[in-house]
Amino acid sequence: ACYIQNCPLGGKRAVLDLDVRKCIPCGPGGKGRCFGPSICCGDELGCFVGTAEALRCQEENYLPS
Template sequence: MPNSVIPLCVLGLLALSSACYIQNCPRGGKRALPETGIRQCMSCGPRDRGRCFGPSICCGEGLGCLLGSPETAHCVEENYLLTPCQAGGRPCGSEGGRCAASGVCCNSESCVVDSDCLGGIEASDPADNHAGSSAADMLLRLLHVQFERPK
């Protein structure tokens, strides 16, 4: 009996030491190739017209940016997904942001008005393209959109 216990213990230790635990196991198992592609971030906002930029930031062309509103609530789910995502257009700002809406640059924590983002994102509706407006008018529109409720 004691001679059969030792190989069984060694086999058990071997199985435990090479285990792939749920917390650190890559998709597809231990021997899967790492995914290098970056997916598009989750959609959000009224009628899913925006994209999540952070846990409480939802931006979209013609929508503006919603910060901390009920429409951004499910953007928190992005933190629990294993693969990274990238939202928005071209890179902008000094904080590693991306163009989120016309004239707005966002990163995962905040948004700023940035003239580099004017006209850089294609509008889904030509009537929503306000590239010729002043920064103050644009900021007022963004604040107005944030407090509007979807119909």
């Protein structure tokens, strides 16, 4: 799963050495990012927890990291 709070081994800077896929967008207009399987947050949106806007985040559980 690809949740924003996940950091690569070696810390945040180690991600520069990896080919990492982007997390899927969530929320209205795809302006949010997943923070867990039922949490979608965005700067302009706030957070949606366990709502229809956060449903897409569950897809991350079935995608490779």
